Amino acid sequence: MTRAEQPSRRSLLAVAVTAAAAGASSPAATADSAARPAKAPMTAPSKAASGLMDNRAWTSYADWSGGTAEGTRAVAGDRPGLVLGTPEGRTDYRDPHTGRTATWEYARWTSPVHRLAVPSTEVIASWNARTPAGTWLQVDLKGTYSDGTSTPWYVMGRWAAGDQDIRRTSVDDQGDGKSGVRTDTFSIGDPASGLRLVSYRLRLTLYRKPGAEVTPTVWRLGALGSDVPDRFTVPASTPGLARELTVPRYSQEIHAGQYPEYDNGGEAWCSPTSSQMIIEYWGRRPTAEDLAWVDPEYADPQVCHAARHTFDHQYAGCGNWPFNAAYAATYKDLQGVVTRLGSLADLETLIAAGVPVITSQSFLKGELTGAGYGTAGHLMTVIGFTADGDVIANDPASPSNSAVRRVYRRREFENIWLRTKRYNAAGKVVSGTGGVCYLYFPAHPTARRREALAAVGIR
Secondary structure: OEEOOOOOHHHHHHHHHOOOOOOOOOOOOOOOOOOOOOOOOEEOOOOOHHHOEEEEEEOOHHHHHOOEEEEEEEEOOOOOEEEEOOOOEEEEEEOOOOOOEEEEEEEEEEOOEEEEEEEEOEEEEEEEEEOOOOEEEEEEEEEEEOOOOEOOOEEEEEEOOOOOOOOOEOOOOEEOOOEEEEOOEEEEOOHHHOOOEEEEEEEEEEEEOOOOOOOOEEEEEEEEEEOOOOOOOOOOOOOOOOEEOOOOOOOOHHHOOOOHHHOOOHHHHHHHHHHHHHHHHOOOOOOOOOOOOOOOOOOOHHHHHHHHHHOEOOOOEOOOHHHHHHHHOOOOOEEEEEEEOOOHHHHHHHHHOOOOEEEEEEEOOOOOOOOOOOEEEEEEEEEEEOOOOOEEEEOOOOOOHHHOEEEEOHHHHHHHHHOOEEEOOOOOEEEOOOOEEEEEEEOOOOHHHHHHHHHOOOO
């Protein structure tokens, strides 16, 4: 969580547009060096939730068999994926956070062009993968604007599940004068101009140590495109569900001062704490061996583990949205997706099917009755609704685990979560997330859960 007096990184997105003349390229090659077909294949627009969003994900064997493969190979089976087959070449990567340079073999896969059903002002990529020791991956995005010109290849993340080989990181100072990337979000610099992103491709680069036989395996790659209008308030919704899911309760605040190298615990750990609650709701948790590095004096060591394994070394925090979704998917047969929802009715649809939701919101102290704090960015876990339609949340910004369960007024909650503009304590207009959330769910959900996920644009 970011306290109210600190600027949210979402409010700084436009800065990235002019921060650099072009996007940072893959370590393996410059932006346009990879061979491309004369006309890239194109996928059809996906169904947009509430007319404001477009989700597209590559998950099937047919998906991975399409696109452009340069040394990668699609694998079938219970959970189809993409692996490094025959390396295309080698490259040196100097890790900016350790100063170490190492040589890596690499291969690439580039998706077909996806035409957005909603020409978008923002795009957020997310992925699910396994990266054994000695491997890592990079996700890039290249798009076409509504004026017919193209973006550079933007780095959306350099990621590994562990931190023994590289430090997972976002990449700053990417921009072309029209758009940029701030931490985990591609954004049009001036949405009021009417410029939009109308299509994109995603590119995966898989890395391993030269001569090794291990490989990253990617099961899911996708992106959320959206064009949520500027709004300080949203229409009130009508309650439609009374249900509460039984979700573990963890406080971030009991970890204050722990592990300064991972942003010092406490209020900085709302995202991994929320992620850990949902991971354990689905019956997964780290092993004793996984937790052996944690100080045995610390309560809930799995929260410390989640913080370490979601930490973005460039952002210097645990709040990178795709890194949290990728962390959840490191647990057996779990998927993680970053998306937006259009209403509390969407959230009710998921809760009714037994899928809790991690929501991202910002608000002044007093805007959310009973919270007792203000924040420029905070994650909490919605676990249900009361008979009156109020929101039941596991709020990690609580003094103890027993205090985590909260009930928040429906109208207040839906507004602070779904709005895109708000006033901060100084009276300045700053940004809101516009309904951003994380969804974690089994790789093979029940029919009812598949239906609920499809209803909010996720397959």
